[in-house]
């Protein structure tokens with residue numbers, strides 16, 4: 747019976763897809779530490795305000811870029 751074989755084949759494919767979808771959805775709940783949006787810090791060198799998550803920090807001070815961090819000894 748050709749029809750039943752095709753049907754089983756399609757069911758098999760559907761099952762594999764279903765499993766793959768479940769695997770893809772399941773354990774991939776990656777919880778990033780939500781960056782505090784709106785928290786701005788001031789560059790200790792030039793005074794530019796930069797988002798805290800993008801700022802470079804050193805000794806309780808924030809900098810807008812690496813150059814300013816290195817310049818401000």
Ligand SMILES: [Zn+2]
Pocket residue numbers: 789790791792793794809810811814
């Ligand atoms: Zn700066």
